[in-house]
Amino acid sequence: MQRSDITALIREKQTVLCVGLDTDIERIPDFLKQNYDRPVVEFNRRIIEATRPYCVAYKFNIAFYEARGVSGWQDLGDSLTLVPEGFFTIADAKRGDIGNTSALYARTFFDTYNFDSITVSPYMGSDSLEPFYGYTDKWVIILGLTSNRGSEDVQMQRLANGGYVYEETIRRAAAYGDVDNTMFVVGATKSSYIQRIREIIPDHFLLMPGIGKQGGDLQAVMSDGLNDHYGLLINSSRGIIYAGTGLNFDRAAADVCKTLKEEMQISIYRVDK
Amino acid sequence: MQRSDITALIREKQTVLCVGLDTDIERIPDFLKQNYDRPVVEFNRRIIEATRPYCVAYKFNIAFYEARGVSGWQDLGDSLTLVPEGFFTIADAKRGDIGNTSALYARTFFDTYNFDSITVSPYMGSDSLEPFYGYTDKWVIILGLTSNRGSEDVQMQRLANGGYVYEETIRRAAAYGDVDNTMFVVGATKSSYIQRIREIIPDHFLLMPGIGKQGGDLQAVMSDGLNDHYGLLINSSRGIIYAGTGLNFDRAAADVCKTLKEEMQISIYRVDK
Numbered sequence: 407m408q409r410s411d412i413t414a415l416i417r418e419k420q421t422v423l424c425v426g427l428d429t430d431i432e433r434i435p436d437f438l439k440q441n442y443d444r445p446v447v448e449f450n451r452r453i454i455e456a457t458r459p460y461c462v463a464y465k466f467n468i469a470f471y472e473a474r475g476v477s478g479w480q481d482l483g484d485s486l487t488l489v490p491e492g493f494f495t496i497a498d499a500k501r502g503d504i505g506n507t508s509a510l511y512a513r514t515f516f517d518t519y520n521f522d523s524i525t526v527s528p529y530m531g532s533d534s535l536e537p538f539y540g541y542t543d544k545w546v547i548i549l550g551l552t553s554n555r556g557s558e559d560v561q562m563q564r565l566a567n568g569g570y571v572y573e574e575t576i577r578r579a580a581a582y583g584d585v586d587n588t589m590f591v592v593g594a595t596k597s598s599y600i601q602r603i604r605e606i607i608p609d610h611f612l613l614m615p616g617i618g619k620q621g622g623d624l625q626a627v628m629s630d631g632l633n634d635h636y637g638l639l640i641n642s643s644r645g646i647i648y649a650g651t652g653l654n655f656d657r658a659a660a661d662v663c664k665t666l667k668e669e670m671q672i673s674i675y676r677v678d679k
Numbered sequence: 680m681q682r683s684d685i686t687a688l689i690r691e692k693q694t695v696l697c698v699g700l701d702t703d704i705e706r707i708p709d710f711l712k713q714n715y716d717r718p719v720v721e722f723n724r725r726i727i728e729a730t731r732p733y734c735v736a737y738k739f740n741i742a743f744y745e746a747r748g749v750s751g752w753q754d755l756g757d758s759l760t761l762v763p764e765g766f767f768t769i770a771d772a773k774r775g776d777i778g779n780t781s782a783l784y785a786r787t788f789f790d791t792y793n794f795d796s797i798t799v800s801p802y803m804g805s806d807s808l809e810p811f812y813g814y815t816d817k818w819v820i821i822l823g824l825t826s827n828r829g830s831e832d833v834q835m836q837r838l839a840n841g842g843y844v845y846e847e848t849i850r851r852a853a854a855y856g857d858v859d860n861t862m863f864v865v866g867a868t869k870s871s872y873i874q875r876i877r878e879i880i881p882d883h884f885l886l887m888p889g890i891g892k893q894g895g896d897l898q899a900v901m902s903d904g905l906n907d908h909y910g911l912l913i914n915s916s917r918g919i920i921y922a923g924t925g926l927n928f929d930r931a932a933a934d935v936c937k938t939l940k941e942e943m944q945i946s947i948y949r950v951d952k
Contacts (some may be wrong), residue, residue: 428780448793469776471785475756475791479749500776502800503742504827507701518748527775529802529822531829549802554777556804559851563844566837573842579833 407494407522407543409586409635412611415462415492420674421667424463424496424630425659426612426643427453427485428470434647437528446478448656450485453647456656462522462532462661463494463639465613466521466575470505486519492637495522496547496613502527502534509537516541523547525591525613528579529560530669531619532558547613549604550576553593585609592631594623594640600630606631615641628673636677642666680767680795680816682859682908685884688765693947694792694940695901697769697886698706699916700726700758701743706846706921708928719723719744719751722928723758726920729929733936735911736767738886741795757833759792767770767912769820769886775800775807782810789814796820796821798864798886801852802833812856819861820886823849823876826866858882865904867896867913881906888914890939892920897939901946915939 416422431439431447438445444579454464466486486591489495497515501524508526515524516538523545526535538546551561551572563570589611592603603612612631617624617640625638629643633640642662652660689695702719706713711718727737739759744751762768770788773780775799781799788797789811796818799808811819824834824845833843849863853860862884865876876885887905891899897913904911915935923931 430783467776467780468773469780469787473783473787473791475787476752477751479752483748490857498776500774500800500803501742503740503771503773504825507742510703510746514742514746518746526774527800527802529800529833530825530827531834533827535829535830552777552803554803554806556806556808559804560802560833560848561804561848562842563836564839565838566841568839570830571833571836574836575833588735608692 407545408634409611412462412494414634415494416674417678419462420671421460421462422640422674423663423666424465424617424638424639424641425457425461425646425663426465426467426498426641427647428643429647430470431474435651435653437653438485439643444467444481444484446481447484447488451488452656453659454488455585456647456660457663458490458493460554460660460667461525461617462612463496464489464496465496465641465643467643468497468499486521497521497524502530502551504530506535508534508567511539512538516544523589528575532578532582532602535582539587544587546583548579548588548590550590550592551599552591553595554644571638573602574607576603580610589639591611591615594627594631594646597626597630599626604630604633609635611637611639611643617642624669625673628670632673632677634677636674642671680818682884685735685767686849686908689947690951692735692877694733695909695911695913695943695947696734696936696939697738697896697912698726698730698734698915698919698936699738699740699771699888699914700920701710701740701916704741704747708924709925710926717754717757719754719755720761724761725929725933726785727759727761729933730919730936731763731766733933733940734766736769737762738769738771738914740916741770741772746838756792759794761875770794770797773798773800773822774805777803778806778810781807785810785814787815794859796862798822801848805851805855808855812860817860819856821861823865824872825864826868830866845876849876852924853880853883853940862886862912864888867900870903873900877903877906882908882910884910884912886912886914897942898946901943905946905950907950907952909947913943
């Protein structure tokens with residue numbers, strides 16, 4: 407999928423929402439487990455059907471499928487095929503290893519499964535990510551700055567040049583590919599960091615996880631993060647897929663997405679003007 | 680597996696060798712593919728049988744199994760059960776994500792599969808690795824300093840305090856657990872780095888990948904890296920498992936391991952004295 411496709415999709419649908427399918431078999435409604443042989447696939451099918459008017463991307467958190475062994479991987483593959491044509495798909499896998507190993511991870515998620523993108527860790531540097539760039543119209547989404555407590559440990563180490571490790575990491579990693587095949591994961595907690603990152607990479611797409619239902623935060627994040635190509639995908643997982651617990655869980659998910667989309671639309675409208 | 684078990688095993692067998700089962704279905708002998716339904720499992724079975732006198736650990740590079748989808752995961756599980764009792768097993772997966780996701784990766788490799796340890800990436804910091812520490816007698820093996828070219832990009836960034844990112848990362852990560860549940864991946868390229876790392880973590884076990892057949896290098900690495908509990912596992916993968924290509928590939932693998940073991944024994948003997 408090309409950058410122009412993603413930008414066109416956002417313009418058309420007036421949303422930058424990514425729905426995170428962190429589907430935990432222990433948290434899905436009982437009636438699915440009682441009535442379906444493949445309850446996770448059925449859960450994902452209904453979530454995708456209900457939420458597709460309000461989002462442009464679906465992110466699969468690979469851990470949730472991998473943890474169930476062989477049947478989890480089968481569910482992953484079958485769920486991925488349920489995502490309609492034209493949506494951007496993300497394998498949230500946080501992979502990264504020496505070249506010959508990363509080449510196999512790339513083969514897994516870009517060939518065996520036909521994801522549009524994969525999240526990766528930058529700790530091992532350029533050659534550990536090179537194999538992911540050998541695919542046309544596929545994207546590498548590199549961890550930049552995360553919003554968890556542990557981000558202090560490596561990402562926020564203070565460098566001799568006065569900056570932070572995450573800044574230098576993003577600066578270097580931006581040169582591994584280009585704006586047409588590289589995005590960065592940026593935890594959307596602090597406005598000042600998003601502004602700083604936009605100084606380093608004004609044109610890249612950012613994938614922002616962890617946005618909840620708070621309208622105020624969302625507006626601030628979008629105001630800091632949007633660029634001329636929109637340049638943002640904002641993910642919510644548990645806040646959407648577990649919004650409801652009963653028979654109408656998919657309607658509850660759709661309602662959350664609809665609200666998020668309407669809030670996003672306000673900021674997107676400003677870019678379009 | 681407890682640290683005292685690993686130390687006792689090394690003392691008994693006089694080797695710190697770890698055999699890396701980076702088993703690529705495209706590189707195993709044709710006769711296995713022609714005669715066995717599960718050629719990867721048969722390959723691993725013969726490699727394990729042939730090499731077990733000379734090693735203390737087996738490392739499974741998860742990418743090589745994952746890349747083949749469902750059948751790869753089946754091969755991983757069945758191959759793991761072929762490792763005899765008493766050997767240390769490593770899931771070389773380089774995982775690491777926010778807490779609830781890492782908890783699932785831990786479940787995958789420690790519960791679904793019964794590995795003794797998993798390799799992880801430190802980029803997201805303490806809380807991203809905490810879930811891996813919730814298991815008795817399991818080990819977390821954290822990326823410290825790697826020997827690939829890309830290690831310059833993040834690990835060798837120069838800090839305000841004069842050190843390198845990898846040093847501060849190891850210092851902090853050593854406090855996530857203790858010497859009884861934490862190891863570090865250290866690429867064995869430069870003697871000075873190993874000495875520096877031993878100043879920071881004198882007592883931890885180090886997992887060193889990428890040692891080939893060069894006896895000189897091996898002696899230097901062992902001289903710098905060994906501690907009173909031995910504190911080293913030295914891995915070789917392709918140099919062992921693809922040493923031969925024909926019917927007797929397993930004998931060729933055993934020969935390489937035997938030579939490595941004999942070289943290791945010289946250094947181990949010095950610790951024992």
